[in-house]
Amino acid sequence: MAEHERPLEDDDVILAPEEQDEGARPDDRIDDERMDEENTLKREFVSSVEDALEAGETGAVYDLVEPLHPADVADLLELFDREERHQLAAAITDLMTSEVVAELNDYVREEMMEALPADAVAQIAEQLETDDAVQLIEDLDEDDQRAILAELEPEDRIAIQSALSYPEETAGRLMNREFVAVPEHITVGDLIDYLRDGRELPEDFFEVFIVDQRHHPVGTCNLSWILRTPRNIALGDVMKRDQTLIPAMLDQEEVALMFQKYGLISAAVVDEDGRLVGQMTVDDIVHIIAEEAGEDALLMSGAGEGDINEPIREAYSSRVRWLVANLGTALIASLIIAAFGAAIEKLVALAVLMPIVASIGGNAGTQTMAVTVRAIAMNQLTRSNTRRILTRELRVALLNGVTIAVLIGAATAVIFTPLLGAVIALAMVINVVTAGLAGVLVPVAFDRLDQDPAVASSVFVTMITDSMGFFAFLGLAVALQVV
Known part of the structure; x- marks a missing residue:
C-alpha cells in the first residue's frame, strides 16, 4: 500500500460506478x-x-x-x-x-x-x-x-x-438565496453531521457562512477546511474572519470586478442592515462578465442589445436613434467643408486628401476610446489617475501622429507639392492628438455624469475627429496660401 493510501473506514463515501462515470468526460x-x-x-x-x-x-x-x-x-x-x-x-x-x-x-x-x-x-x-x-x-x-x-x-x-x-x-436581483449558514459556537463535527443530514441544503455550494445571533456574517469555512479539521475543533477557531461582503444594491459589474480582484469562488450578499440574504458564485460571475463585455462593445457602436434574436422592431428602434444622432454630427463636418468650398474648387487635391486626415483621426480616436472605456469598466481609470492616463494617451497620440504625418507628408510632397505635404502632415498631427484627447475625455465625461461611458461615445469622438480633421487641413491650406 502506498504511503498516501489508507484503509477505508465505515463513514467513507464510495461512488457507484455509474456515479463515477457520469460527466467524467464532458468533452x-x-x-x-x-x-x-x-x-x-x-x-x-x-x-x-x-x-x-x-x-x-x-x-x-x-x-x-x-x-x-x-x-x-x-x-x-x-x-x-x-x-x-x-x-x-x-x-x-x-x-x-x-x-x-x-x-x-x-x-x-x-x-x-x-x-x-x-x-x-x-x-x-x-x-x-x-x-x-x-x-x-x-x-x-x-x-x-x-x-x-x-x-x-x-x-x-x-x-x-x-x-x-x-x-x-444588482447583486440582490442576481444572488442565489440558497446557501449554508451556521452559528459560530458549534464544532466542526456538528457542522459535518448537519451537512450529512442533508435537509434543506442547496445542491451545490463551496463554502459555509458563519453568522452571529443577528444573522450577520462573521466568517466563512471552505468545505476543504471542514473535511481536514478534527471534529472537536470549534468553528470559531478555524473559520476565516476576513471575508468580502457584497451589498445587495451593488451593480453586477462591480460585483464581477470584486470577484476578479480578490479571486473569489463565492461571496456573501448582505442587505442594508448587514444581514446575510444570499450568495454570489463564480458561475454567475462568468455570465455577468460575458454579458458586460458584449454590452460595452455594442453600446460603443450604438447597436443596442445587438442580439440576433431581438425582435426587428426593437433592433430598429435601438439602432436608428444613434444613426439619426450621427447624421446630425456629420452635418457639422459638412458645414466645415462647405465653408472652404471656394478653396476646394481651386485645388482638387484638397478634396482628394482631406478624407485621409479625417479617417486616420477617427481610427486613432476609436483606439483611445476603446482603451479608456475598458479602463473605466475595470476600475483602472479613476478620479485619482485621470490626469496621468490623459497625459499618457496624449504622448501615444503625438508619437502616432508624427509617424503618420511623416509618411503622408512625404507622399503628398512627391505627388503634389512640398507645401501641401507640410500642410497635411501638420493637420494629421493636430487631428491625431485631438483624437487622443477626445478618446479619453468623452468616456470620462459620460462616467462623471453617471452614464455608461460606452454609450454612443464613438458618435461624439467621430464628430470631433472629423470636424477637427477637415478644419485643420482646410484651414491650414488657406492660411498658408496653398490655393
Missing part, C-alpha cells in the same frame, strides 16, 4: 456526430431535425434531440424561427427541462414562456435555482408575472418576489 459530445470541431451543432444535424419536423415525424425528432446536452438543446431551439421553435418544443416536451430553459437566450426564453400557461411556467420555475427562476420571470409582463407567482409554492413565491424588489443588474 465526449465534441466528437459526437452531431457536433463539429468547434463544439457547435453541425448544419447536417440541424437540417435533419428540420426535415423531420416538416414531415411531422415527432418520434424521429425526439430520437435526434434526446442525446444532446441541455445547453445544446437550447442552442438548437435558438437556431429555428418562432413557429418551428414551438413545433420543436412540442415534439420534445420531456426534454424541455429546467436546465434547457436556463440556457436559453433571454429573448427566446421570454417568447417561449409567454406561449406557455402560467402553471407550466411555474413548474419550470420551481425546478430552477432562485436566480435562474428570477431570470425566467423578470422580463414577462406584470400580469403574466402575477399569474405565474400565484401558481408557485409560498416559499418559492416569497423568494422570487424578494428578488424582483431589487433593481435589475
Whole structure:
C-alpha cells in the first residue's frame, strides 16, 4: 500500500460506478456526430431535425434531440424561427427541462414562456435555482408575472418576489438565496453531521457562512477546511474572519470586478442592515462578465442589445436613434467643408486628401476610446489617475501622429507639392492628438455624469475627429496660401 493510501473506514463515501462515470468526460459530445470541431451543432444535424419536423415525424425528432446536452438543446431551439421553435418544443416536451430553459437566450426564453400557461411556467420555475427562476420571470409582463407567482409554492413565491424588489443588474436581483449558514459556537463535527443530514441544503455550494445571533456574517469555512479539521475543533477557531461582503444594491459589474480582484469562488450578499440574504458564485460571475463585455462593445457602436434574436422592431428602434444622432454630427463636418468650398474648387487635391486626415483621426480616436472605456469598466481609470492616463494617451497620440504625418507628408510632397505635404502632415498631427484627447475625455465625461461611458461615445469622438480633421487641413491650406 502506498504511503498516501489508507484503509477505508465505515463513514467513507464510495461512488457507484455509474456515479463515477457520469460527466467524467464532458468533452465526449465534441466528437459526437452531431457536433463539429468547434463544439457547435453541425448544419447536417440541424437540417435533419428540420426535415423531420416538416414531415411531422415527432418520434424521429425526439430520437435526434434526446442525446444532446441541455445547453445544446437550447442552442438548437435558438437556431429555428418562432413557429418551428414551438413545433420543436412540442415534439420534445420531456426534454424541455429546467436546465434547457436556463440556457436559453433571454429573448427566446421570454417568447417561449409567454406561449406557455402560467402553471407550466411555474413548474419550470420551481425546478430552477432562485436566480435562474428570477431570470425566467423578470422580463414577462406584470400580469403574466402575477399569474405565474400565484401558481408557485409560498416559499418559492416569497423568494422570487424578494428578488424582483431589487433593481435589475444588482447583486440582490442576481444572488442565489440558497446557501449554508451556521452559528459560530458549534464544532466542526456538528457542522459535518448537519451537512450529512442533508435537509434543506442547496445542491451545490463551496463554502459555509458563519453568522452571529443577528444573522450577520462573521466568517466563512471552505468545505476543504471542514473535511481536514478534527471534529472537536470549534468553528470559531478555524473559520476565516476576513471575508468580502457584497451589498445587495451593488451593480453586477462591480460585483464581477470584486470577484476578479480578490479571486473569489463565492461571496456573501448582505442587505442594508448587514444581514446575510444570499450568495454570489463564480458561475454567475462568468455570465455577468460575458454579458458586460458584449454590452460595452455594442453600446460603443450604438447597436443596442445587438442580439440576433431581438425582435426587428426593437433592433430598429435601438439602432436608428444613434444613426439619426450621427447624421446630425456629420452635418457639422459638412458645414466645415462647405465653408472652404471656394478653396476646394481651386485645388482638387484638397478634396482628394482631406478624407485621409479625417479617417486616420477617427481610427486613432476609436483606439483611445476603446482603451479608456475598458479602463473605466475595470476600475483602472479613476478620479485619482485621470490626469496621468490623459497625459499618457496624449504622448501615444503625438508619437502616432508624427509617424503618420511623416509618411503622408512625404507622399503628398512627391505627388503634389512640398507645401501641401507640410500642410497635411501638420493637420494629421493636430487631428491625431485631438483624437487622443477626445478618446479619453468623452468616456470620462459620460462616467462623471453617471452614464455608461460606452454609450454612443464613438458618435461624439467621430464628430470631433472629423470636424477637427477637415478644419485643420482646410484651414491650414488657406492660411498658408496653398490655393
